[in-house]
Amino acid sequence: MLREDPFQESEAEFLKSYDASRYPRPSVTVDMVIFTILDKPQDNYRKLPERELNVLLIKRGGHPYLGCWALPGGFVREKESLEDAAVRELQEETGLKNIYMEQLYTWGDPDRDPRTRVISCAYMALTDAENLKLSAGDDALEAKWFALDKKLLSESNLGETKIQEHLLSFTSTGFSCKTLLEKTISRTGKMEKTHERIREPEKREGIAFDHARIISYALDRLRNKIDYTDIVFNLMPEFFTLTQLQQVYETILGKELLKANFRRKIEHKLIETDQFTEAGHRPSRLFKYRES
Amino acid sequence: MLREDPFQESEAEFLKSYDASRYPRPSVTVDMVIFTILDKPQDNYRKLPERELNVLLIKRGGHPYLGCWALPGGFVREKESLEDAAVRELQEETGLKNIYMEQLYTWGDPDRDPRTRVISCAYMALTDAENLKLSAGDDALEAKWFALDKKLLSESNLGETKIQEHLLSFTSTGFSCKTLLEKTISRTGKMEKTHERIREPEKREGIAFDHARIISYALDRLRNKIDYTDIVFNLMPEFFTLTQLQQVYETILGKELLKANFRRKIEHKLIETDQFTEAGHRPSRLFKYRES
DNA sequence: GCAATAGTGTCTTTTAGACATTATGTG
DNA sequence: CACATAATGTCTAAAAGACACTATTGC
Numbered sequence: 001m002l003r004e005d006p007f008q009e010s011e012a013e014f015l016k017s018y019d020a021s022r023y024p025r026p027s028v029t030v031d032m033v034i035f036t037i038l039d040k041p042q043d044n045y046r047k048l049p050e051r052e053l054n055v056l057l058i059k060r061g062g063h064p065y066l067g068c069w070a071l072p073g074g075f076v077r078e079k080e081s082l083e084d085a086a087v088r089e090l091q092e093e094t095g096l097k098n099i100y101m102e103q104l105y106t107w108g109d110p111d112r113d114p115r116t117r118v119i120s121c122a123y124m125a126l127t128d129a130e131n132l133k134l135s136a137g138d139d140a141l142e143a144k145w146f147a148l149d150k151k152l153l154s155e156s157n158l159g160e161t162k163i164q165e166h167l168l169s170f171t172s173t174g175f176s177c178k179t180l181l182e183k184t185i186s187r188t189g190k191m192e193k194t195h196e197r198i199r200e201p202e203k204r205e206g207i208a209f210d211h212a213r214i215i216s217y218a219l220d221r222l223r224n225k226i227d228y229t230d231i232v233f234n235l236m237p238e239f240f241t242l243t244q245l246q247q248v249y250e251t252i253l254g255k256e257l258l259k260a261n262f263r264r265k266i267e268h269k270l271i272e273t274d275q276f277t278e279a280g281h282r283p284s285r286l287f288k289y290r291e292s
Numbered sequence: 293m294l295r296e297d298p299f300q301e302s303e304a305e306f307l308k309s310y311d312a313s314r315y316p317r318p319s320v321t322v323d324m325v326i327f328t329i330l331d332k333p334q335d336n337y338r339k340l341p342e343r344e345l346n347v348l349l350i351k352r353g354g355h356p357y358l359g360c361w362a363l364p365g366g367f368v369r370e371k372e373s374l375e376d377a378a379v380r381e382l383q384e385e386t387g388l389k390n391i392y393m394e395q396l397y398t399w400g401d402p403d404r405d406p407r408t409r410v411i412s413c414a415y416m417a418l419t420d421a422e423n424l425k426l427s428a429g430d431d432a433l434e435a436k437w438f439a440l441d442k443k444l445l446s447e448s449n450l451g452e453t454k455i456q457e458h459l460l461s462f463t464s465t466g467f468s469c470k471t472l473l474e475k476t477i478s479r480t481g482k483m484e485k486t487h488e489r490i491r492e493p494e495k496r497e498g499i500a501f502d503h504a505r506i507i508s509y510a511l512d513r514l515r516n517k518i519d520y521t522d523i524v525f526n527l528m529p530e531f532f533t534l535t536q537l538q539q540v541y542e543t544i545l546g547k548e549l550l551k552a553n554f555r556r557k558i559e560h561k562l563i564e565t566d567q568f569t570e571a572g573h574r575p576s577r578l579f580k581y582r583e584s
Numbered sequence: 585g586c587a588a589t590a591g592t593g594t595c596t597t598t599t600a601g602a603c604a605t606t607a608t609g610t611g
Numbered sequence: 612c613a614c615a616t617a618a619t620g621t622c623t624a625a626a627a628g629a630c631a632c633t634a635t636t637g638c
Contacts, residue, residue, distance in 0.1 A: 024370040025317035028400075028411055046588060046637080078316040078409065082400035098483055106398045106413050108320075108374035117370065119320055119411075121398050190526065190581070191390055228520070234482065243590075260592070261628060281589045282635040289482070339615075535617075552619070553601060573616045574608040 026108075026117040030086045031073035031211070032056075033104065033218035034094065034125045036132065037235050037248050038145060046280040051247045052147040055215055056094060057170070057207070059142040064114045065208035069170070069177075071215070072143070073120070086123040094143060099127040100234035104218055112210050124218045126234035146170040150219055150254075153180075161186040165199075168212055177206035181216055226252055230269060233289040241277055241284040242266070318400070318409040322378045323365035323503065324348075325396065325510035326386065326417045328424065329527050329540050330437060340571075343539045344439040347507055348386060349462070349499070351434040356406045357500035361462070361469075363507070364435070365412070378415040386435060391419040392526035396510055404502050416510045418526035438462040442511055442546070445472075453478040457491070460504055469498035473508055518544055522561060525581040533569055533576040534558070 034056040039049035057069035072093040076085040082103070091097045104122040112118065132145075153165040164183040170176060180200035186193050198212055207215075225231045226249065235248055246262050271290045276283035326348040331341035349361040364385040368377040374395070383389045393415055400411040424437075445457040456475040462468060472492035478485050490504055499507075517523045518541065527540055538554050563582045568575035 024367075025319050026368070026370075027317055028320065048589075075316075076318070076400070076411075078318075079402050081402060082398060082411070098480075100483065103397060105395060106374060108368070108413070110371050110373060119368075119374070119413075121400070121411075187583070188390075190530075191392065238482075241590090258629070259590085260630085263591080265627080278636085279589080280637050281587075282591085282637095284590060291479070533617090550602065551617085552603085555618080557600080570609085571616080572610050573614075574610090574618085576617060 024117075026119050028076045028082075029073050029118055029120045030076060030082060030089055031071040031120050031122045031214060032086060032090055032093075032101075032125055033071060033122060033215055034090070034096070034127065035148075035218070035222065035235065036127050036129055036145065037251065038129060038147070040147075048243065048247075048279075051244075051251055052149075053219075053251050054145040055148045055170070055218075057144060057146055057211075058093060059144070060208055061141070068206060068208035069144070069146070069211075070208035071122075071211045076121075082121050083123075086121075086125075090125060093141060096125070096127060099125050100231070101125045104214070104221060107210060107214065109210070120214075122214050122218070124221060126222075126231065128235055128237045130237050144172050144175075146172045146176075148215065148219065150216060160188070166216065168216055170207065179207055179212040181213060223252055223254075230289070230292070233269075236289070239273065239275060239286040239288055241286060242270075243284060245287070316409075318411045320368045320374075321365050321410055321412045322368060322374060322381055323363040323412050323414045323506060324378060324382055324385075324393075324417055325363060325414060325507055326382070326388070326419065327440075327510070327514065327527065328419050328421055328437065329543065330421060330439070332439075340535065343536075343543055344441075345511075345543050346437040347440045347462070347510075349436060349438055349503075350385060351436070352500055353433070360498060360500035361436075361438070361503075362500035363414075363503045368413075374413050375415075378413075378417075382417060385433060388417070388419055391417050392523070393417045396506070396513060399502060399506065401502070412506075414506050414510070416513060418514075418523065420527055420529045422529050436464045436467075438464045438468075440507065440511065442508060452480070458508065460508055462499065471499055471504035473505060515544055515546075522581070522584070525561075528581070531565065531567060531578040531580055533578060534562075535576060537579070 036054050036056075037051050038054045040052055041049070056072060058072050060066055060068050060070050072089060074085075074089050074093075076082060080088070083101075086101060086103075087097070090099070090101070101123055104124045106119060106121045108119040110117055112120070147170070149169040149171070151167045151169075153167050155162065155164045157163075162185040164185070166181045166183060168179045168181060170178070178200075179198060182197050182199045184195045184197075186195075196213055196216070198210065206212075222231070232245070232248060232252070236245060242263055245266065246257060246259065249262070250256055269290055269292070270287040273286045273288060275286040277286065328346050328348075329343050330346045332344055333341070348364060350364050352358055352360050352362050364381060366377075366381050366385075368374060372380070375393075378393060378395075379389070382391070382393070396414040396416045398411060398413045402409055404410065404412070439462070441461040441463070443459045443461075445459050447454065447456050449455075454477040456477070458473045458475060460471045460473060462470070470492075471490060474489050474491045476487045476489075478487075488505055488508070490502065498504075514523070524537070524540060524544070528537060534555055535551075537558065538549060538551065541554070542548055561582055561584070562579040565578045565580060567578040569578065
């Protein structure tokens with residue numbers, strides 16, 4: 001092997017003299033998109049509450065984007081893996097631990113952060129409403145759940161290019177904001193290229209950095225994965241009714257499902273219990289997830 | 293907004309005095325898993341050639357892992373996005389351009405590179421055999437296509453933990469090597485945790501760094517995506533027969549499909565031409581991809 | 585009884601899977 | 612004709628979709 005070495009140097013020697021500062025080194029952060037399902041406040045006591053998908057945001061207490069809402073996250077430390085950093089930030093900033101988490105995508109545009117070159121590795125985490133009490137009472141940080149909604153506003157075709165406008169809405173008690181995302185799908189020959197950018201409102205309002213885009217990406221991933229994995233059960237408490245489960249599917253997919261068909265399709269993933277809920281109407285049987 | 297600023301400082305002032313060296317800064321690279329489909333050499337002139345999935349590797353000419361085979365890739369420059377870096381490396385190291393590419397996953401274990409902390413953002417690229425002539429004749433770099441095969445060797449259950457052994461084989465003219473991957477799936481309550489590591493052979497042989505693991509991940513992604521996207525057509529030339537297309541499905545999925553059913557399923561994605569192949573048997577109609 | 589929700593039955597259409605048969609070229 | 616591959620037909624089983632109906636609670 002040494003014969004092949006152009007520098008006549010052993011690997012040990014090489015490593016000893018390696019200069020790590022030869023290449024530019026960006027900062028690396030992890031950002032967490034944390035989803036949960038929360039009940040919408042409901043007036044009629046006999047009606048079931050509607051449910052909404054919520055994302056956790058933290059109010060920025062420093063520059064840049066002071067006062068805007070941002071994803072929880074932070075810099076990766078020298079001796080920790082990306083996943084360890086994500087777990088640590090989750091715990092530090094929200095108190096949540098041991099919840100479902102997966103790596104989403106890494107954003108690395110040179111100008112996505114005005115401070116310096118920051119590459120962000122985004123993770124998606126899911127939790128059920130039971131865990132949420134933990135997230136309160138953290139040190140000085142203002143964290144809030146925002147009901148998330150994404151709507152396709154318009155779609156236009158200009159020859160080989162398709163442009164979609166999506167409106168993301170974030171709603172919380174006392175505050176709400178919207179972001180307009182523009183998705184461009186252009187085709188040259190067989191190659192398809194997709195590009196998404198934040199169009200409105202002014203970047204200085206509402207959601208910090210490119211975080212709206214990251215949240216939008218996470219929602220797409222969740223929508224996709226809900227029908228070929230069991231990911232949805234990470235949003236559910238241990239025991240739940242079929243109607244509750246169906247509502248979660250409906251909020252995430254953004255469409256209504258037929259009850260009988262839904263039940264047939266989901267049945268094999270569930271264990272029936274002999275517990276029931278009580279309410280101003282017929283009691284509903286509780287189920288739990290059947291690990292496969 | 294200024295009232296909320298604890299430092300009574302404007303954002304412009306803040307940015308001017310921002311010290312980017314406050315946090316440790318790892319090196320960031322992009323690595324490319326480039327797949328194509330190549331014919332296996334065939335003796336009987338009347339028989340159709342078998343086809344294999346190939347991955348492009350480059351022989352390392354320097355430390356570390358001198359003489360081992362590695363994914364093409366390199367450091368991300370200061371003023372370029374991750375995707376730009378991937379496109380540039382692809383072009384520089386292989387001559388390939390304008391081919392399908394998607395971000396795969398980001399690997400960031402602190403000790404995955406013996407030189408220094410290196411975070412690698414991996415991309416998967418696909419190309420058809422037509423483009424391959426371009427990849428030859430590059431400067432001094434020895435690049436080779438390796439036929440890739442992944443087999444499940446064993447699977448064992450120890451209570452809540454499942455361990456799988458996968459054997460990855462890389463075969464090229466004049467060289468071949470194998471890597472044993474161990475996948476551990478453990479469950480604590482509802483949480484499932486998956487961990488994969490390289491077990492054999494000695495890390496210093498064959499495939500450099502953790503690249504075997506990255507390739508394995510890419511193959512899994514490709515297998516998955518083949519049946520819910522049109523990704524496979526990026527591996528095909530413009531015109532192809534149904535048998536050729538079926539062979540590509542079969543090599544990627546690692547199983548045989550029934551012809552009649554395959555045709556029925558794929559039909560709507562294709563445009564029939566009135567061109568035919570010639571051979572020592574019945575001619576076969578050529579099709580092309582119907583963009584949706 | 586009525587409002588509200590829970591849960592079942594059944595018909596149709598679509599898709600997937602297995603397998604048999606026919607067609608068309610060359611040597 | 613034998614060999615090799617191409618292409619189609621048909622039967623069955625499973626899954627998806629639409630819709631109508633019955634059941635059980637509190638007031």
